[in-house]
Amino acid sequence: MAGGSVRLLPLEQSSCASLAAGIAAIEPWSVMNYPAETLAAFLLRPDGSVSRYVVSVNGEEAGVVSVRHPWLKGPYLELLALLPQAQDQGIGSIIIAWFESTALKHGARNLWVCASSFNTRGLRFYERHGFTRAATLPGLVADGYDEILLRKFPLHPA
Known part of the structure; x- marks a missing residue:
């Protein structure tokens, strides 16, 4: 997949089960024993405040992005999950750039x-992209695990 074409396409119902199974098998979801069925149900749940996308790389499904907007004077990236074959290739950075430019337009x-909190790789990734820690949220995703809320503020046009 390296060097490929990255696109965000509307998430189709037909993709949810297989993507959820792939995501549930990787960290941080695997550490929390987060069930694929629960993740698939989340992806399928109608919500007028959420936009969900499949990450497509060279025409292959490579992950999922879910954005909630509006949320506290800006959008909330509630899910960014890349399957192993799409990791460490700059795809996450492309998605963050898209997320920020879309937010600025609005x-x-x-x-x-x-x-x-145990996902040090994810925390470093977001902090590298200018996010700072804002709060600790115990049990937000799974009982017994803390989530770290991060914020990028203020946004500036590039």
Whole structure:
């Protein structure tokens, strides 16, 4: 997949079960024993405040993005999950750039994300992209696990 074409396409119902199974098998979801069925149900749940996308790389499904907007004067990236074959290739950075540029076009002043407290790789990724820790949220995703809420503020046009 390296060097490929990255696209965000509307998430179709037919993709949810297989993507959820792949995501549930990787960290941080595997650490929390987060069931694929629960993740698939989340992806399928109608919600007018959420936009969900499949990450397509060279025409292959490589992950999922879910954005909640509006949320605290800006969008909340409630899910960014890349399957192993799409990791460590700069795809996450492409998605964060898209997330920020889309937010700026809509006048947002904040960007929000969460990462599990044990997910040091994810926390470093978001902090590298200008997010700072705002709060600790115990049990948000799974009982016994803390989530770290991160915020990027203020947003500035590139």
